[in-house]
Amino acid sequence: MMSAYLLEAMESEESDAEQRLEDTTFIGGYPRLPAEVELPHCAYCGALQMFFFQVAFPSDHLWAGYTLALFHCTACEYPDEGFLVPTLFKPEDKPLDIPAHFFDKYQINFRIFVFLTEQGEIRQDYEPRIGFRHWKMRLVADDYPENTEEEDSAFISKVGGEPSWIRFDNTSATYAGSVPMHFLLQVVPNFTFDTVLDAPPQVFTGSIDYGRQTLDWDYELFLNSSLYFFGTSEPNQNIVYLVLQG
Numbered sequence: 001m002m003s004a005y006l007l008e009a010m011e012s013e014e015s016d017a018e019q020r021l022e023d024t025t026f027i028g029g030y031p032r033l034p035a036e037v038e039l040p041h042c043a044y045c046g047a048l049q050m051f052f053f054q055v056a057f058p059s060d061h062l063w064a065g066y067t068l069a070l071f072h073c074t075a076c077e078y079p080d081e082g083f084l085v086p087t088l089f090k091p092e093d094k095p096l097d098i099p100a101h102f103f104d105k106y107q108i109n110f111r112i113f114v115f116l117t118e119q120g121e122i123r124q125d126y127e128p129r130i131g132f133r134h135w136k137m138r139l140v141a142d143d144y145p146e147n148t149e150e151e152d153s154a155f156i157s158k159v160g161g162e163p164s165w166i167r168f169d170n171t172s173a174t175y176a177g178s179v180p181m182h183f184l185l186q187v188v189p190n191f192t193f194d195t196v197l198d199a200p201p202q203v204f205t206g207s208i209d210y211g212r213q214t215l216d217w218d219y220e221l222f223l224n225s226s227l228y229f230f231g232t233s234e235p236n237q238n239i240v241y242l243v244l245q246g
Helices: 100-105 150-155
Strands: 004-009 050-056 066-072 096-098 110-116 133-140 158-160 172-175 182-187 226-231 240-245
Touching: 172 240
Parallel strands: 096 172
Antiparallel strands: 004 133, 004 158, 050 066, 066 110, 158 182, 182 226, 226 240
């Protein structure tokens, strides 16, 4: 089993809140991507997607030396509630096997990039909409902090180790019948993505029964669910599966 690392978001008063060249694991600010990577646009509405966070995997992680970055559209009006969150594959049989064609139309209004960490550079061609916060990564011995009850570990963001499920075990076992899927990281539910001054409001991602609305506060990601990321042994940005619970 891979070691587990806590992800602790540093508040602005705890750090200088200035993004540095050496920052590789963080929330908001300027994305750190390879120069040749184009900033993503939503495949549904065409709007530029917003950068939410990225994580550089530690040296003892399965994806050591690589970074995962997540973008998401905040402008969609969602005529179909299926666009509120990434599509969940719902098989009748367990363990879960994700069919090969599943990812053909998966990243529609969000985009995941996976790349060698050393190839990333701060992209000044992107205008930040979420305030920069450093994500401190801290190794823990037992997959959750000392003096924390095991049932509370589901409310902790972490990299590696084993997933801490809020509801039930929904581990992705294989892809295309035989390719193992591995747990990569999880993000705590109800995570706050603080917007910068004058950031455009996020189109309301609640029920479509109320028509077009906007959020007048900070951005949310996939209905504020707890996010569990799974991937193959070899890093592949096109085969990253998200499980949501909340």
